[in-house]
Amino acid sequence: MKLIPQKAFKIFFETAARIILGSVFAVSGMIKLLEPAANFRATLYQYEVIPAVLVPALAAVLPWMEWILGVFILVGYALRPSSFVLGSFSFSLAAVIALSGKLGLDPSHTCGCFGEGGPQLSYRQIFSLDIVNGFFGFFLWKFASSRLALDRWLKPASK
C-alpha cells in the first residue's frame, strides 16, 4: 500500500525535475544563442572570478551546451550523463556567484545583464535557482529511469 504513493511520487518528481531542468537550460541557451554574443561575454566579465582570458571561449561554448543538453534532458536522450553535466554546471555557477559575492562584487550590479526584456533576477535568486537545478541534475543522474525517454527506445536491453 505504501509503495504505490512512493512510486507515484518518484515518477512525478522525476518528470518535474526533467521538465524544469531541461526547460531552464534549453530556453536559457536558446536566448543566448539568438542574442549577440557580446551580450553574454559582458555577463561573464561581470563575474570577476572567471579569468578574463577564458571569457570569449566560455561565451562561445556554454550557450550551445545549455541548449543541446537541455533538450537532451527533455527528450530523454543520454538522460543520466546530460543531467550530471548540467547538475555539475549548475553547482559550478552557484559557486562562482557565491565567490563573486565573497570577493565583494556589488550585488546591485543589475545592468540588465540577464536581458532587459527578461526576468530581473537578483544574484540571490540566481544562486537559489542554480542550487535547485544542481540538485535536480544530481537526482536525475543517480535515480532517473528511462520512462518517457528516448533512452528506453534506444537501449532496451540495458534496462
Add this chain to the structure above:
Amino acid sequence: MNKKFVFTGVILMSVLISGVLLAKKNSVPESTLPAESLGPKVRGSAKAPVEIIEYSDFQCPACQRAQKTLHDIEARYPGQIRLVYRHFPLSGHQWSGLAHQAAECAARQNRFWDFQDRLFKDQLLWSTPQSPADAFIRYAQELGLDLDVFGVCLADENVKKQVQDEKQSGLASKVNSTPTFFINGERVVGHVELGIKGDAQIRKILNLEPAPVTETAAKPA
C-alpha cells in the same frame, strides 16, 4: 555503444544546431549600425573616423566605470573619436527614467556632458529610496542652467518620449544590457570589453599597430 544510439544523437544534434543557425540568420546581426543620432548629445569632431555610439544608464555602476575608459580612449586618440550618447534607462532602476529625463533637459540647454558627468560622479548619492529630483535641480543650478526652462522640461511628456525612443532604437539593435557601444557599427558590450576589444577595434580602424598587451588588457575596474 549501439549504432542506433549514436545515429539518433547525430540526428538530434544536427536538428538542434541547424534550428538555431536558421533562427539566427533571421535575427539582428552582431554588427549593427543603429539609426542616426536622435538628440544633440555628440562629443568630438564630425569628421572623426571613429564613431562610438554609447547606450547607457545613469544608475548602472558598470556604465559609471566605463566613463574612465571612454575618457582614456578620447585622450589616447585626440581628434579621432566622435562619441554619441543614447539613453537606455533600465526598467530595474528606480530613478533612471527621471535621471535620463533631467539629462535630456540639460542637453536642450547644451550642457548634457557636464550633467552626465555629475550624474555618474554622484551616482551613489542620488540612487537612494528618496526621489532625487531635488538633487537634479541642484546640479542644474550649479551648472548655470535656466531653472524655469529646466523645470518645465522635466515635466514635459515629449522629453520622456524622446528618452524612450532612444531606448527603443537600442532595443531594435538588440541592446539588452548597459553599457553597450557600437564602434563604427561593431558591437562592444560592457566596460571590460570596451577596454580590451574596443581599443583594438579603434586601432584597426585607424590603421595602427595593435597595442602592447599591457596597454589594452584592461582589468575590470
